[in-house]
Amino acid sequence: MNPKTPRQQWMATLARASRDEIATLLGALPEHEVLKAPETGTVMVEGRAGGAGRRFNLGEATVTRCVVRLPNGRMGFSYALGRDHGKARLAALLDARLQDEATDGELAQGVATLAARQAAARDLASRKAAATKVDFFTLVRGA
Amino acid sequence: MYVAVKGGEAAILATYDLVAEARRGDPAVPEISVAQIREQQALACARVMNEGSLYDKDLAALALKQSQGDVIEAAFLMRAYRTTLPRFGSSQPLDTATMAIRRRVSATYKDLPGGQVLGPTYDYTHRLFDFELMEEEGQSAIDSRQSELAAADDCRLPTADCLDATMPRVPDILGAEGLMETEEPPEGDPRPFDLTRDPVSFPADRDVRLQSMARGDEGFLLGLGYSVQRGFGGTHPFVGEVRVGEVAVEFVPEELGFAVDLGDVTLTECQMVNQFQGSKEVPPQFTRGYGLVFGHSERKAMSMSLVDRALKSRDFGEAADYPAQQDEFVLYHSDNVEAAGFVEHLKLPHYVDFQGELELIRRIRREREERLAQERDAMPEAAE
Numbered sequence: 001m002n003p004k005t006p007r008q009q010w011m012a013t014l015a016r017a018s019r020d021e022i023a024t025l026l027g028a029l030p031e032h033e034v035l036k037a038p039e040t041g042t043v044m045v046e047g048r049a050g051g052a053g054r055r056f057n058l059g060e061a062t063v064t065r066c067v068v069r070l071p072n073g074r075m076g077f078s079y080a081l082g083r084d085h086g087k088a089r090l091a092a093l094l095d096a097r098l099q100d101e102a103t104d105g106e107l108a109q110g111v112a113t114l115a116a117r118q119a120a121a122r123d124l125a126s127r128k129a130a131a132t133k134v135d136f137f138t139l140v141r142g143a
Numbered sequence: 144m145y146v147a148v149k150g151g152e153a154a155i156l157a158t159y160d161l162v163a164e165a166r167r168g169d170p171a172v173p174e175i176s177v178a179q180i181r182e183q184q185a186l187a188c189a190r191v192m193n194e195g196s197l198y199d200k201d202l203a204a205l206a207l208k209q210s211q212g213d214v215i216e217a218a219f220l221m222r223a224y225r226t227t228l229p230r231f232g233s234s235q236p237l238d239t240a241t242m243a244i245r246r247r248v249s250a251t252y253k254d255l256p257g258g259q260v261l262g263p264t265y266d267y268t269h270r271l272f273d274f275e276l277m278e279e280e281g282q283s284a285i286d287s288r289q290s291e292l293a294a295a296d297d298c299r300l301p302t303a304d305c306l307d308a309t310m311p312r313v314p315d316i317l318g319a320e321g322l323m324e325t326e327e328p329p330e331g332d333p334r335p336f337d338l339t340r341d342p343v344s345f346p347a348d349r350d351v352r353l354q355s356m357a358r359g360d361e362g363f364l365l366g367l368g369y370s371v372q373r374g375f376g377g378t379h380p381f382v383g384e385v386r387v388g389e390v391a392v393e394f395v396p397e398e399l400g401f402a403v404d405l406g407d408v409t410l411t412e413c414q415m416v417n418q419f420q421g422s423k424e425v426p427p428q429f430t431r432g433y434g435l436v437f438g439h440s441e442r443k444a445m446s447m448s449l450v451d452r453a454l455k456s457r458d459f460g461e462a463a464d465y466p467a468q469q470d471e472f473v474l475y476h477s478d479n480v481e482a483a484g485f486v487e488h489l490k491l492p493h494y495v496d497f498q499g500e501l502e503l504i505r506r507i508r509r510e511r512e513e514r515l516a517q518e519r520d521a522m523p524e525a526a527e
Binding site: 039051053061067123127 | 192193196197198199201202225228229230231232233234235236237239240243244245246253258259260261262303304305306312314315325326327328329332333334335336337338339349350351353354357358391392394396398399401402403404405406407408412414431433435436437451
């Protein structure tokens with residue numbers, strides 16, 4: 001996988017964030033135009049036979065998308081698993097705002113905090129799993 | 144043939160009321176919430192997502208609530224809902240090597256790069272009832288556990304480091320030695336066949352078979368997988384690896400032109416390793432069966448991988464004498480929504496059909512009696 005651009009990274013973080021987290025980060029709703037109202041559809045999820053072989057269709061997943069435009073013309077997009085229309089619109093607004101903001105801006109830092117929280121949850125889950133690491137002994141048959 | 148019937152609206156509407164009452168059960172018992180089903184019946188939700196062929200935990204929980212826990216009815220609700228949604232496109236193929244591992248075991252190697260991780264499993268439980276679960280957890284217990292969680296920081300698990308960020312898939316380890324059948328994309332990495340869009344024809348290619356099994360009935364595939372193990376198929380498998388965890392789904396929207404990470408899905412993957420004696424063209428090697436399913440669904444992933452290998456018989460020049468080796472049999476009968484529809488339609492009114500059959504059988508009997516009577520008349524002495 002190619003390293004992610006900052007925009008890909010914040011979109012990934014927003015896709016995993018809750019609506020409340022995004023709403024808190026965005027604060028008051030900025031003036032905007034909804035170009036594509038939040039819409040739920042599906043994406044067909046593909047796997048590969050054996051993990052690395054021939055592609056096949058595993059099944060679909062619900063996805064919600066939204067496109068907004070700020071008064072300065074900047075467009076914001078949101079694509080995320082699930083069916084949360086409110087979250088889609090707020091995430092699209094953040095995507096638009098973040099594109100105009102410096103990398104150390106307030107919103108960017110807020111997204112970084114969300115990303116850190118997600119990473120911490122992931123680490124905790126990983127360490128809980130690691131606590132179940134096992135070394136089985138093999139007994140010699142007939143000994 | 145089924146002939147449509149009309150009428151019965153009042154009675155049918157009354158069944159809606161009655162089913163709502165049956166679903167609710169004793170009104171003195173608190174109603175179950177969709178969130179409770181999603182969080183506390185997650186394995187049932189996984190089965191509904193697989194057989195409904197739609198990943199959405201909330202909808203799976205809703206489907207289970209609405210169907211009173213009838214998994215096939217719940218899968219049917221998912222399938223029906225799916226048909227109302229536009230398809231935005233297809234994801235990038237998932238990379239299960241990047242899975243955030245919650246469980247990963249191998250029956251072939253004791254010492255694996257990345258280690259064996261038991262994770263949340265019932266494998267080592269005694270299957271004794273835990274009667275403490277009969278007691279409802281009070282709010283005070285919930286509060287105290289939450290405050291405990293909040294108080295605990297990163298030192299809660301002092302001895303456990305995080306697992307490796309990527310763990311090699313076990314067959315790839317054997318593959319490096321050349322002892323394993325390779326799994327490579329065909330020339331040009333073609334788009335997979337989609338059986339929800341195009342009719343299936345036989346012999347079916349592997350992409351069709353895998354899609355069909357991923358949405359197939361767990362019980363049916365379990366039975367077929369078991370039949371293979373018991374000798375109706377003759378494979379001798381090892382679990383190369385079972386892994387469970389979260390994998391990011393990436394999608395490239397046309398208007399953006401770059402991959403957007405849509406979030407994580409929980410998956411179970413099984414790599415089954417089988418013997419193969421070799422042929423004129425291929426030296427003896429291990430062959431593979433593959434299973435990949437939504438959610439934590441090991442039994443399903445393992446069954447799928449057994450049947451996947453059995454269905455490769457033809458590719459290896461093996462006899463295909465048993466049900467699990469016959470793609471038409473497996474693919475046409477594994478879909479439980481279709482199967483339930485055809486089996487259960489038998490209970491709908493077939494009055495016209497049956498009247499026809501009734502008349503036919505009466506006529507045949509009448510003709511038979513007339514014939515017998517004629518024969519008796521022709522041989523009066525034999526009757527005496």
